[in-house]
Amino acid sequence: MAQQRLLGDFLISRVVEQEGPFASASVVIAGFDEHRIKEHEDWVRPHYLTPDNELIMAFQSYVIQTPKANILIDACVGQDKPRPSRPSWHLQQQPRYLAQLQSLGLGMEDIDYVFCTHMHADHVGWNTVLNNGRWVPTFKNAKYLFGKEEYAHWHAAYQLSLSTPTPSPNHGSFEDSVLPVVESGQAQMVESDFEIEAGLYLGAAFGHTPGTCVLHAKSKDQSALFSGDIFHSPVQLVDLGWSSRFCSDPVAAAQVRQAVTHAICDTNTLLFAGHFPSCLGGHVKRGERTPSNAESFVFKAAD
Ligand SMILES: [Zn+2]
Numbered sequence: 670m671a672q673q674r675l676l677g678d679f680l681i682s683r684v685v686e687q688e689g690p691f692a693s694a695s696v697v698i699a700g701f702d703e704h705r706i707k708e709h710e711d712w713v714r715p716h717y718l719t720p721d722n723e724l725i726m727a728f729q730s731y732v733i734q735t736p737k738a739n740i741l742i743d744a745c746v747g748q749d750k751p752r753p754s755r756p757s758w759h760l761q762q763q764p765r766y767l768a769q770l771q772s773l774g775l776g777m778e779d780i781d782y783v784f785c786t787h788m789h790a791d792h793v794g795w796n797t798v799l800n801n802g803r804w805v806p807t808f809k810n811a812k813y814l815f816g817k818e819e820y821a822h823w824h825a826a827y828q829l830s831l832s833t834p835t836p837s838p839n840h841g842s843f844e845d846s847v848l849p850v851v852e853s854g855q856a857q858m859v860e861s862d863f864e865i866e867a868g869l870y871l872g873a874a875f876g877h878t879p880g881t882c883v884l885h886a887k888s889k890d891q892s893a894l895f896s897g898d899i900f901h902s903p904v905q906l907v908d909l910g911w912s913s914r915f916c917s918d919p920v921a922a923a924q925v926r927q928a929v930t931h932a933i934c935d936t937n938t939l940l941f942a943g944h945f946p947s948c949l950g951g952h953v954k955r956g957e958r959t960p961s962n963a964e965s966f967v968f969k970a971a972d
Pocket residue numbers: 789791792898943944
């Protein structure tokens with residue numbers, strides 16, 4: 670697997686926190702039916718699904734280095750974060766993540782933008798680190814790009830948690846990994862079509878969360894889509910209606926998945942999904958029509 674990939678003038682890397690079997694596919698994907706996998710065994714296993722139907726997932730950031738800026742996309746689970754209801758995230762240390770960032774020749778101070786596709790706990794963790802008992806921005810020179818709709822939704826949920834028994838949203842990550850960034854003045858609330866620089870711009874993909882945005886990258890006739898959690902696993906290409914149990918609006922999430930799949934399949938657009946394991950991007954291709962499924966799609970990791 671390539672460690673880095675050029676997309677025109679953009680250099681793309683991934684920085685991995687964790688990778689491996691995460692949970693049973695039926696726990697993550699609401700409508701999962703293992704019988705539907707039979708027609709897709711050749712590409713779904715062993716990379717994305719274990720023999721006993723556990724999803725293999727990565728928790729990772731992507732880094733885009735352009736001639737102008739270094740951009741970190743999604744900030745994983747993070748370090749020292751209290752997440753008692755998820756043992757694999759709880760008070761983790763992440764030496765692998767830091768070492769990989771360093772191996773790209775990047776220090777924390779070299780990141781110019783952090784873009785969180787959405788504000789679930791596994792996408793905002795590295796936004797902050799502990800410093801003398803306080804959460805402070807990890808990337809001191811970065812602007813943190815937060816979608817306006819996404820921030821407004823979770824801010825309202827947080828406010829509600831202050832006055833009612835409702836738990837603090839997203840395992841407490843809004844409070845420890847988003848609010849401190851806003852309070853530091855490093856947050857920039859952006860529209861869903863915000864352009865970071867020529868060839869790098871957001872797109873609205875509301876559904877998985879109320880304000881999820883994707884990032885489009887285009888340089889010299891090449892293109893890529895950083896899709897956050899529109900897909901959790903390539904297995905969802907077996908049935909585009911299979912939304913995850915973490916989707917706030919599963920129907921809208923499925924519509925977004927349908928639209929994205931049709932837009933990029935059989936094109937040169939590379940898909941960089943939030944949790945796809947053991948690959949640095951890949952292509953969606955139209956598969957053979959199958960008896961049980963009028964359309965079928967295949968994910969092919971890029972070489
Ligand atoms: Zn996620």
